[in-house]
Amino acid sequence: MLDFSTLLPALPVLWEGVQMTVLLSISALTLGLIIGTIMCTARLSNSTPLRILTKLYVSFFRGVPLLVQLMLSYYCLPLIGINTPALPTAIVCVGLCSSAYITEILRGGFQSLSPGQKESAIMVGLNRLQIVAFIELPQVIRLTIPALINEAIILVKASSLISVIGIVELTRVTQNLAASNFQPFEFYLTAALVYFILNSTISVLGLWVERRINSRSIV
Amino acid sequence: DVLSDVKSKGELVIGTELQFAPFDFLVNGKHEGLNKDFFTEVGKELGVKVTYIDLPWTSVLPGLEANKYDMVGGPVSITAARMKRYSFSNAISDASVALLKRKGNTKIMKSEDIADMNVGAGQGSAPAAQLEAFSNTLSKPANIKLYVDNNQAYSEIMTGRVDAVANSLPNIAYIASQHKNFEVVMPPFGTEAYSGYVFRNDDESKSLIESINKIMAKMTKDGRMAEIQKKWFGIAIELPQTPIVPKI
Amino acid sequence: MVEVQKMSKNFGTTQVLKNVDLKVQPSEVMCLIGPSGSGKSTLLRCIAFLEQYSSGNIYIEGEMLGYNDDTDIRKLTSTNELNHVRRNMGMVFQQFNLWPHMTALGNVTEALVRVKKLSRREADEKGHAILKKVGLAERALHYPAQLSGGQQQRVAIARSLAMEPSVMLFDEPTSALDPELVGEVLQVMKDLAKDGMTMIVVTHEMGFAAQVADTVVFLDQGEILMKGSPKEIFQGEKPPRLEQFLKNYMDRNAFWE
Amino acid sequence: MVEVQKMSKNFGTTQVLKNVDLKVQPSEVMCLIGPSGSGKSTLLRCIAFLEQYSSGNIYIEGEMLGYNDDTDIRKLTSTNELNHVRRNMGMVFQQFNLWPHMTALGNVTEALVRVKKLSRREADEKGHAILKKVGLAERALHYPAQLSGGQQQRVAIARSLAMEPSVMLFDEPTSALDPELVGEVLQVMKDLAKDGMTMIVVTHEMGFAAQVADTVVFLDQGEILMKGSPKEIFQGEKPPRLEQFLKNYMDRNAFWE
Amino acid sequence: MMTFDAQLILNHLPDIASGFGITILCTLIACFIAMLLGLVVALGLMSKAKILRYPVRLYVEIIRGTPFLIQLFLLYYGGPSIGLYLEPIEAGIFALACNGSAYYAELFRAGFNAIPKGQLDAAKIIGLSRLQIIVRIQIPQMMVLIIPGLVNVSIILGKETAILSIVTVPELAFVLIGIGAETYAYAETLTVLAVSYLILAELTSRFGGWTEKRLSKYMERSI
Numbered sequence A: 001m002l003d004f005s006t007l008l009p010a011l012p013v014l015w016e017g018v019q020m021t022v023l024l025s026i027s028a029l030t031l032g033l034i035i036g037t038i039m040c041t042a043r044l045s046n047s048t049p050l051r052i053l054t055k056l057y058v059s060f061f062r063g064v065p066l067l068v069q070l071m072l073s074y075y076c077l078p079l080i081g082i083n084t085p086a087l088p089t090a091i092v093c094v095g096l097c098s099s100a101y102i103t104e105i106l107r108g109g110f111q112s113l114s115p116g117q118k119e120s121a122i123m124v125g126l127n128r129l130q131i132v133a134f135i136e137l138p139q140v141i142r143l144t145i146p147a148l149i150n151e152a153i154i155l156v157k158a159s160s161l162i163s164v165i166g167i168v169e170l171t172r173v174t175q176n177l178a179a180s181n182f183q184p185f186e187f188y189l190t191a192a193l194v195y196f197i198l199n200s201t202i203s204v205l206g207l208w209v210e211r212r213i214n215s216r217s218i219v
Numbered sequence B: 001d002v003l004s005d006v007k008s009k010g011e012l013v014i015g016t017e018l019q020f021a022p023f024d025f026l027v028n029g030k031h032e033g034l035n036k037d038f039f040t041e042v043g044k045e046l047g048v049k050v051t052y053i054d055l056p057w058t059s060v061l062p063g064l065e066a067n068k069y070d071m072v073g074g075p076v077s078i079t080a081a082r083m084k085r086y087s088f089s090n091a092i093s094d095a096s097v098a099l100l101k102r103k104g105n106t107k108i109m110k111s112e113d114i115a116d117m118n119v120g121a122g123q124g125s126a127p128a129a130q131l132e133a134f135s136n137t138l139s140k141p142a143n144i145k146l147y148v149d150n151n152q153a154y155s156e157i158m159t160g161r162v163d164a165v166a167n168s169l170p171n172i173a174y175i176a177s178q179h180k181n182f183e184v185v186m187p188p189f190g191t192e193a194y195s196g197y198v199f200r201n202d203d204e205s206k207s208l209i210e211s212i213n214k215i216m217a218k219m220t221k222d223g224r225m226a227e228i229q230k231k232w233f234g235i236a237i238e239l240p241q242t243p244i245v246p247k248i
Numbered sequence C, D: 001m002v003e004v005q006k007m008s009k010n011f012g013t014t015q016v017l018k019n020v021d022l023k024v025q026p027s028e029v030m031c032l033i034g035p036s037g038s039g040k041s042t043l044l045r046c047i048a049f050l051e052q053y054s055s056g057n058i059y060i061e062g063e064m065l066g067y068n069d070d071t072d073i074r075k076l077t078s079t080n081e082l083n084h085v086r087r088n089m090g091m092v093f094q095q096f097n098l099w100p101h102m103t104a105l106g107n108v109t110e111a112l113v114r115v116k117k118l119s120r121r122e123a124d125e126k127g128h129a130i131l132k133k134v135g136l137a138e139r140a141l142h143y144p145a146q147l148s149g150g151q152q153q154r155v156a157i158a159r160s161l162a163m164e165p166s167v168m169l170f171d172e173p174t175s176a177l178d179p180e181l182v183g184e185v186l187q188v189m190k191d192l193a194k195d196g197m198t199m200i201v202v203t204h205e206m207g208f209a210a211q212v213a214d215t216v217v218f219l220d221q222g223e224i225l226m227k228g229s230p231k232e233i234f235q236g237e238k239p240p241r242l243e244q245f246l247k248n249y250m251d252r253n254a255f256w257e
Numbered sequence E: 001m002m003t004f005d006a007q008l009i010l011n012h013l014p015d016i017a018s019g020f021g022i023t024i025l026c027t028l029i030a031c032f033i034a035m036l037l038g039l040v041v042a043l044g045l046m047s048k049a050k051i052l053r054y055p056v057r058l059y060v061e062i063i064r065g066t067p068f069l070i071q072l073f074l075l076y077y078g079g080p081s082i083g084l085y086l087e088p089i090e091a092g093i094f095a096l097a098c099n100g101s102a103y104y105a106e107l108f109r110a111g112f113n114a115i116p117k118g119q120l121d122a123a124k125i126i127g128l129s130r131l132q133i134i135v136r137i138q139i140p141q142m143m144v145l146i147i148p149g150l151v152n153v154s155i156i157l158g159k160e161t162a163i164l165s166i167v168t169v170p171e172l173a174f175v176l177i178g179i180g181a182e183t184y185a186y187a188e189t190l191t192v193l194a195v196s197y198l199i200l201a202e203l204t205s206r207f208g209g210w211t212e213k214r215l216s217k218y219m220e221r222s223i
């Protein structure tokens, strides 16, 4: 019943869409991890203003739909004179949005570490940054890999929203093709397959890292 | 103003959604359609390059308001409510509403047959409003189901959840011509309506609208328009060359 | 070296340390003994400022610990200052608190590399040497989860010693060790004491307290009930509570002739 | 009661227990002594089937533990069967392993409610009684993190005793206790022994081993080097390794006249 | 020259409110089912039997790996071709719950792995059954680690309800898209959408924070 023959001529456009999705996902995820880690340490710091600020940050970027964030920054910021090109806007928006989720994931990890480890680190003279980087973060990562992989996968799929600011990626190409060829199933299945391949790559990578770490330090 | 900006840039930028056959859509992965052909001519007339930005429909109009492009392709049905917020070109297409049904469905032979049947339409669209008005005139009103995306409504004809879908004639005519499973119920019903291109509702845009209207008139006169219409609608249609006063 | 003045500590409404006064001279070895729950660990943790003490003052080498001044409404010092004040302090925890994601060697060398800025090679050499000293040469590359209780405790001791602090706080450093090792670890500590390290040791090993300590402090319900030389504590006149505390032990192990 | 036959245990390629043979009679108290890392905890964990032993057999009250039969290619039993075989077994861990999200009382009563199906009220009553017995009446509603090391250890002991098992495995049950409490806990254990409880006790308290044990087993590098009555072990002819192991302790605490 | 017409929103307030109600309802039901299902899936993921573990892993990968829109599309529009007719709201909640279960499952798995083995040993030897260990020992403790992750996923599920509009569930996004298409007042409708989801997210995270605080009071100090 399904007919995939119309797919062939469309392959080059699809490929371009895939490339855009991959490019955006990788750059946004990197940005999200970096900002998420920084935000998380701020969130757990002793300073009240910092804590409140990061709470607001998380509330905003987690609560407001990414679609709206994208539209705000692309269509409203120009009204106050900030006119940024589409791709960087998309990367920053998606990155900031995922950083809010990552902040929370990491926070759970940090808070579930037993305080004793930090204390023994303080007593041998490691400074705050070193404790985070060498004592806590490695363990937090071990604990939160499944959640981080969840987030990475969600990000890859959420990247489809960037089409609202005129960037053509995988989902957009697929919808266009489906609408024009009246073969939604064939095209959607193809897109689903591509997403599946991208995401299971991420997932398998995560499981591999997880197994490697766990095999060494059992709790 | 916008026109002189376009000329000095050497580029006319159009925001549109490439899921709107036969106006803007992909053929074998390439952008084709009535708009493409029409604006190629416009480009030639104005001496500028034409660039398209493909966007989901939700963000097409906000993009226009944020000056991300000069005008919107579409076209969209010209209604009184919409005119409060945007300016429109003269009619580029007829937008009267007709029904799309599954080929061989003998229960619907004319528009009135949809009484008490399931009929789909685009959520909040002009055809939906017309369908509702029409349905209320029937012996038993139709059971109207609204979809956020017309393409899904069309799929529902095949799943059987709806018996027909109401949309503007050019769209469904093109679909029926391309897809062997569908058929158009003729003639159209409801109030006469037209669709046009969308512009910002400000003085800056006036010059651009005027020049596009002029080119439209010129092309109608020299037969280029009829050729394009034949290519995409199958027939040439006579359209009013004056600003539309919407009846819907 | 370490001076504790009228220090109290509350957890919520319960006071676990009451008006503790202590003075530890450089090179002095002080043993804290006392029943379970009397506040020994808490006192040690206050001296390391891992707990904020509620009132009173603590001075390390003359510098006020943790708070900016000794007035009533006081402010915490910055982390930097705090780290500066306790830079020469080491601590071995009752529960070891090893870092589970690092090998025994990693646990020992981490601070050598990050704080002492030794090169990885120097740190590894030093780490191996110290692990050998505590009898763990072959277990250097095991993770804490792969070590027995006694082995973990020795890693914890090695980790602290590697930093060569001048004041060491030990919280029951021999609790998980077998008798043979207890002897060895106590020997290590005696050597340290001889080399002039200042030590505060929470211990249940009265034998050790008797032989190594310069001062023994007996803590009960958060208060210092008696403070004195081992001789005074174990042989002299003493409060009935201490008498009772020691009685059982004396009966079981008549180590003090 | 508990019979271990030619049992071996490997972690990866390293063998930590080699051909261990043990037989514990009902009401017997057996003490395991040996240097740190000799495999005492591992042996106990194998008897509780918290580690799968690699070869050999273990029988609890005549029933094979953990595996379905004693042929070479063997299958694990179902969890239900396993639980059935060790239903009368209790264990106190070296690291206590309290459940941090439950109070002391919660730790003690959990299994009473879930396994013994006591009502909440009965369980609480019983829990309070047992906590009182180990001197923790006032700490019943404290969470483990709010308890001192010795208090935690006592909760762990109370938790096991509450279930009234007939075989108890103790892994250094007195390591975090002060001398006074060591005496008390040992007294509790002596009482249990008198009441006929079968016990296997890993301990570094030679005094306890000498006084309470029916049999003392000396483990070194995963092998049983000597097994005998306390008298034989502490006074008799012994292998040089054991001699050396005990020497230090004897010097320090001349408990055995 | 963006304009903002508040009156327009006020005019449609009843529709918007009912849409928001349906959104909240779908979110609640879907999250609840998804968590239960997720727990079961997590146990499957950790099973020692490959015959159980592999299919469950495949389920998780497929659900997580493919866009929700496409899953729902296939279920609702493709379902009838294999004789599966679902009401829009049934299909929506079912798809949403399956979707959530895959994400929750991974979080639960992480939680299970984080609990020190010693505590499980203590529970086993005292005779607690497998289920009792899970419910009484493991779940309460892993919450500190995974509640933030659970809140994340729940918030995302809440926002995914917007996609139910493609199968004509009259939830918030559906209502607002309609208003937008009718009046072209996209700025207004998007604002309402953003504010509503912000409220929903804030409620979710408040609830998570409250639970977290209740559960984590025991983690205080070390010795």
Ligand SMILES: Nc1ncnc2c1ncn2[C@@H]1O[C@H](COP(=O)(O)OP(=O)(O)OP(=O)(O)O)[C@@H](O)[C@H]1O
Residues within 6 Å of the ligand: C011, C014, C016, C034, C035, C036, C037, C038, C039, C040, C041, C042, C043, C094, D139, D142, D145, D146, D147, D148, D149, D150, D151, D176, D177, D178, E220, E221, E223
């Ligand atoms: N966070 C807390 N909240 C409430 N009470 C606490 C807290 N931490 C400790 N305590 C109580 O303070 C008292 C002192 O505890 P501490 O750990 O200092 O005792 P200790 O002398 O080290 O005992 P042990 O020899 O058993 O280790 C104990 O009774 C304990 O229950």
Ligand SMILES: Nc1ncnc2c1ncn2[C@@H]1O[C@H](COP(=O)(O)OP(=O)(O)OP(=O)(O)O)[C@@H](O)[C@H]1O
Residues within 6 Å of the ligand: C139, C142, C145, C146, C147, C148, C149, C150, C151, C176, C177, C178, D011, D014, D016, D034, D035, D036, D037, D038, D039, D040, D041, D042, D043, D094
């Ligand atoms: N998971 C593991 N992987 C590798 N080696 C291990 C593992 N667990 C334990 N060992 C090793 O097995 C040996 C026996 O450990 P065990 O805990 O039984 O010693 P123990 O006799 O209880 O010592 P202690 O008195 O110090 O508690 C140790 O040398 C330890 O390093």
Ligand SMILES: [Mg+2]
Residues within 6 Å of the ligand: C040, C041, C042, C094, C171, D148, D149, D150, E223
């Ligand atoms: Mg203590």
Ligand SMILES: [Mg+2]
Residues within 6 Å of the ligand: C148, C149, C150, D040, D041, D042, D094, D171
């Ligand atoms: Mg041990």
